Amino acid sequence: MIEIEYKIKNENGIHARPAGVLVDSVKNFESDIKLGRMNDFDYVNAKKLLAVMGLNLKKGEKIKITIDGSDEKEANFVVEKILKERF
Amino acid sequence: MFDLFKKTKKIISPMSGRTIPIEEVNDEVFSQKMLGTGIAIIPNEGKLCAPFDAEVVQIFETRHSYILRADDGLEALIHIGINTVELAGEGFESYVKEHQKVNAGEVLGTVNLDLLKKKGYCEQSPIIFVNGDTFKFDFKYLDVKAGKTLIVNYCRK
Numbered sequence: 001m002i003e004i005e006y007k008i009k010n011e012n013g014i015h016a017r018p019a020g021v022l023v024d025s026v027k028n029f030e031s032d033i034k035l036g037r038m039n040d041f042d043y044v045n046a047k048k049l050l051a052v053m054g055l056n057l058k059k060g061e062k063i064k065i066t067i068d069g070s071d072e073k074e075a076n077f078v079v080e081k082i083l084k085e086r087f
Numbered sequence: 088m089f090d091l092f093k094k095t096k097k098i099i100s101p102m103s104g105r106t107i108p109i110e111e112v113n114d115e116v117f118s119q120k121m122l123g124t125g126i127a128i129i130p131n132e133g134k135l136c137a138p139f140d141a142e143v144v145q146i147f148e149t150r151h152s153y154i155l156r157a158d159d160g161l162e163a164l165i166h167i168g169i170n171t172v173e174l175a176g177e178g179f180e181s182y183v184k185e186h187q188k189v190n191a192g193e194v195l196g197t198v199n200l201d202l203l204k205k206k207g208y209c210e211q212s213p214i215i216f217v218n219g220d221t222f223k224f225d226f227k228y229l230d231v232k233a234g235k236t237l238i239v240n241y242c243r244k
Contacts, residue, residue, distance in 0.1 A: 012175075013172075016164065049123070
């Protein structure tokens with residue numbers, strides 16, 4: 001399992017555009033990919049748009065993403081790229 | 088197109104104006120259907136109505152987007168304007184609350200379209216069916232009245 005920690009830098013928080021790009025990019029990985037606030041129990045499936053948007057993540061919040069499965073290395077590469085560019 | 092033995096349901100336009108194919112929206116996240124299939128409205132009035140009987144699942148805090156769920160499980164994201172999250176709520180009013188049940192045609196909120204345009208935002212408003220994979224859709228492209236004109240027929244696959 002791979003864990004990524006990240007602090008949201010997007011001025012507008014994580015709404016349709018960044019959430020959509022993430023979900024669209026990870027939905028075909030076999031790995032289980034979860035996302036949520038650090039130190040919280042609200043982890044959601046990163047392949048579900050409404051779940052990701054529903055977190056209502058704002059600038060400055062710290063999040064954790066866990067990736068677990070046979071293609072976790074490939075998924076990790078994609079997720080890190082999207083975090084850097086969109087989140 | 089539709090199987091006679093499956094129940095076809097109707098969606099009415101949430102805004103007045105004109106409907107266009109989602110592929111014509113000036114934003115690749117919507118036009119490439121990254122969020123799902125759908126239809127877009129070019130509104131000429133700021134009133135937003137419920138397009139079907141629904142539960143309000145989420146209203147983003149800036150009130151520029153709504154997520155609604157129908158009894159049959161269909162989930163729609165209504166996004167008023169493009170990039171309008173940046174307005175941080177300016178120009179948007181909402182009259183409903185999350186988890187509230189609404190009837191088709193009921194007014195959900197308003198947007199100040201003049202303000203949107205003055206600030207340089209595109210007013211195209213996509214309706215995205217985020218779990219549309221399990222449904223078939225027949226989209227209608229025409230001039231529409233909020234809460235009146237049929238814009239989509241759909242049924243389960």
